[in-house]
Amino acid sequence: MSLVVVGSLAYDAVETPHGKVDRMLGGACTYISLAASYFTQVQIVAIVGEDFAPEDNDLLASRGIDLEGLERVPGKTFFWSGVYSDDMNDRSTLQTDLNVFAGFQPKLPPRYRTQPYLLLGNIQPGLQRTVRSQMNGNGLRFAGGDTMNFWIKDFRDELLATIREWDFLLINDSEARMLSGQANLKRAAKVILEMGPKIVVIKRGEYGAMLFQRNSFFVVPGYLLEDVFDPTGAGDSFAGGFAGYLAEHGFDLEHDQVGRRELRRAVIYGSVLGSFCCEKFGVDRFRTLTRDEIDARFEEFRGFTEF
Amino acid sequence: MSLVVVGSLAYDAVETPHGKVDRMLGGACTYISLAASYFTQVQIVAIVGEDFAPEDNDLLASRGIDLEGLERVPGKTFFWSGVYSDDMNDRSTLQTDLNVFAGFQPKLPPRYRTQPYLLLGNIQPGLQRTVRSQMNGNGLRFAGGDTMNFWIKDFRDELLATIREWDFLLINDSEARMLSGQANLKRAAKVILEMGPKIVVIKRGEYGAMLFQRNSFFVVPGYLLEDVFDPTGAGDSFAGGFAGYLAEHGFDLEHDQVGRRELRRAVIYGSVLGSFCCEKFGVDRFRTLTRDEIDARFEEFRGFTEF
Numbered sequence: 001m002s003l004v005v006v007g008s009l010a011y012d013a014v015e016t017p018h019g020k021v022d023r024m025l026g027g028a029c030t031y032i033s034l035a036a037s038y039f040t041q042v043q044i045v046a047i048v049g050e051d052f053a054p055e056d057n058d059l060l061a062s063r064g065i066d067l068e069g070l071e072r073v074p075g076k077t078f079f080w081s082g083v084y085s086d087d088m089n090d091r092s093t094l095q096t097d098l099n100v101f102a103g104f105q106p107k108l109p110p111r112y113r114t115q116p117y118l119l120l121g122n123i124q125p126g127l128q129r130t131v132r133s134q135m136n137g138n139g140l141r142f143a144g145g146d147t148m149n150f151w152i153k154d155f156r157d158e159l160l161a162t163i164r165e166w167d168f169l170l171i172n173d174s175e176a177r178m179l180s181g182q183a184n185l186k187r188a189a190k191v192i193l194e195m196g197p198k199i200v201v202i203k204r205g206e207y208g209a210m211l212f213q214r215n216s217f218f219v220v221p222g223y224l225l226e227d228v229f230d231p232t233g234a235g236d237s238f239a240g241g242f243a244g245y246l247a248e249h250g251f252d253l254e255h256d257q258v259g260r261r262e263l264r265r266a267v268i269y270g271s272v273l274g275s276f277c278c279e280k281f282g283v284d285r286f287r288t289l290t291r292d293e294i295d296a297r298f299e300e301f302r303g304f305t306e307f
Numbered sequence: 308m309s310l311v312v313v314g315s316l317a318y319d320a321v322e323t324p325h326g327k328v329d330r331m332l333g334g335a336c337t338y339i340s341l342a343a344s345y346f347t348q349v350q351i352v353a354i355v356g357e358d359f360a361p362e363d364n365d366l367l368a369s370r371g372i373d374l375e376g377l378e379r380v381p382g383k384t385f386f387w388s389g390v391y392s393d394d395m396n397d398r399s400t401l402q403t404d405l406n407v408f409a410g411f412q413p414k415l416p417p418r419y420r421t422q423p424y425l426l427l428g429n430i431q432p433g434l435q436r437t438v439r440s441q442m443n444g445n446g447l448r449f450a451g452g453d454t455m456n457f458w459i460k461d462f463r464d465e466l467l468a469t470i471r472e473w474d475f476l477l478i479n480d481s482e483a484r485m486l487s488g489q490a491n492l493k494r495a496a497k498v499i500l501e502m503g504p505k506i507v508v509i510k511r512g513e514y515g516a517m518l519f520q521r522n523s524f525f526v527v528p529g530y531l532l533e534d535v536f537d538p539t540g541a542g543d544s545f546a547g548g549f550a551g552y553l554a555e556h557g558f559d560l561e562h563d564q565v566g567r568r569e570l571r572r573a574v575i576y577g578s579v580l581g582s583f584c585c586e587k588f589g590v591d592r593f594r595t596l597t598r599d600e601i602d603a604r605f606e607e608f609r610g611f612t613e614f
Binding site for chain 2: 087183184185186187204207208210216217218219220221224225226227261264265267268302304305306307
């Protein structure tokens with residue numbers, strides 16, 4: 001079943017200890033939709049400028065991603081540049097040019113509005129709420145998204161009003177601490193579950209991920225890559241693998257017993273997609289990645305975690 | 308079957324964000340032997356001064372720990388004091404008084420020498436080697452130990468000569484990086500396996516632990532405690548749980564298929580004991596801890612990691 005994805009399409013300049021790229025396709029919506037496309041039909045809502053390259057459009061199309069909701073307007077595409085620390089656990093933003101993204105007012109094409117799955121990439125919480133409200137309430141089965149420190153700090157009330165309606169929130173560990181005011185992640189998750197989301201997934205980078213529901217939790221360590229070339233997009237690829245897998249399996253939160261198993265597997269698939277993303281710069285790994293490789297790595301996770 | 312444990316008995320002064328204790332029982336040998344005592348007969352080799360309190364002796368004896376190898380000499384017991392950072396991921400040593408520990412020349416009582424399991428707590432690598440050589444080679448099934456940054460940095464050759472003879476090395480993540488010269492832990496483990504040990508267990512504090520053998524590895528996330536009162540001794544408690552469980556099950560490295568399963572479970576039991584240790588100051592949690600609680604937490608690990 002289809003997954004609607006909303007977020008940024010961008011060009012990124014990135015420097016890691018392994019190299020430097022001055023301009024490459026990026027943005028949350030890009031990574032999410034590429035990752036999710038291995039599992040389900042993806043329909044994106046995003047905005048780009050006149051400089052958006054045909055080959056980048058083709059990459060998305062080649063993965064079967066529905067581009068009807070991709071708006072093209074005069075001006076330049078969102079641009080971001082950043083540099084990673086030596087251990088790649090931190091990054092500094094060097095430049096953010098919103099460009100056409102500054103005027104982004106997401107409008108869902110009519111046939112998107114009845115889809116059952118919705119993933120709201122990291123954008124201004126008010127916009128996320130607008131999109132959520134455009135979905136036909138009866139058909140929507142599972143909706144949620146991602147956020148970031150900037151919105152938590154400076155748009156807190158708007159963010160709280162937004163995530164109150166979500167089934168799931170994806171968030172990284174430092175942001176979970178910031179949002180909840182709790183240093184301990186188990187306590188942080190409890191506080192966030194009180195804010196509305198029925199499911200909280202905390203991403204811990206190389207240390208893996210945690211899934212919290214009211215009465216259970218699940219923890220998976222990170223995949224041990226020998227070389228991390230570029231972590232850009234890993235969190236969004238996680239989100240795409242997570243939501244894509246659930247959409248593929250027709251996940252329904254109401255049926256809890258099945259749900260619990262599928263949610264855990266979705267976290268593993270998220271981890272798998274996040275790990276592949278780090279193996280090359282930008283979206284390059286997605287140019288050759290196959291579903292067989294994804295499923296093989298899922299089994300690897302089983303192999304190095306079971307006891 | 309019996310586990311021989313060598314290491315420090317000490318008095319510690321510790322400050323964490325949860326409180327401050329001016330003098331409490333500590334030392335690697337103490338935590339290792341208390342943790343291992345839930346699984347197997349433990350025989351310790353250590354040294355204390357005249358100030359070693361009868362009630363501390365009684366605590367060890369109450370856990371059935373064989374104290375024949377505990378030497379008492381004139382002078383004061385090893386004293387260490389330290390303070391933890393707010394998130395308890397770092398600690399600074401304020402004071403180290405070796406006292407009687409400076410003259411420690413471990414001598415194994417004759418009936419220790421034929422035991423099958425040996426765990427060498429973190430002491431000067433030359434002393435660890437002396438102890439290893441006192442064991443009757445024919446009876447010894449599984450021997451290894453722990454080390455620390457100080458020996459890696461300033462006693463490297465001696466340390467390498469020592470661990471070359473070990474079946475297993477327990478080491479934390481930053482020390483594994485220092486010993487191997489590799490920032491990536493999977494690469495670090497490969498390098499360390501080339502140094503001699505057939506098994507390398509890398510402890511990652513709150514993030515869990517990893518077990519490496521030449522052809523396989525295993526990763527487990529850390530137990531999610533809501534309150535960490537005092538991490539002192541957690542790594543040693545891990546070591547005691549790990550080696551104690553293997554001794555209880557008559558682990559034999561030669562029989563690899565069984566070995567692989569038992570080693571993974573030993574890592575879980577190590578994690579369980581390390582997590583309990585953090586729940587109270589110093590050794591206090593061991594005053595009431597039961598085997599039933601330990602086994603229940605082992606099952607909890609299964610519950611939050613299986614998918």
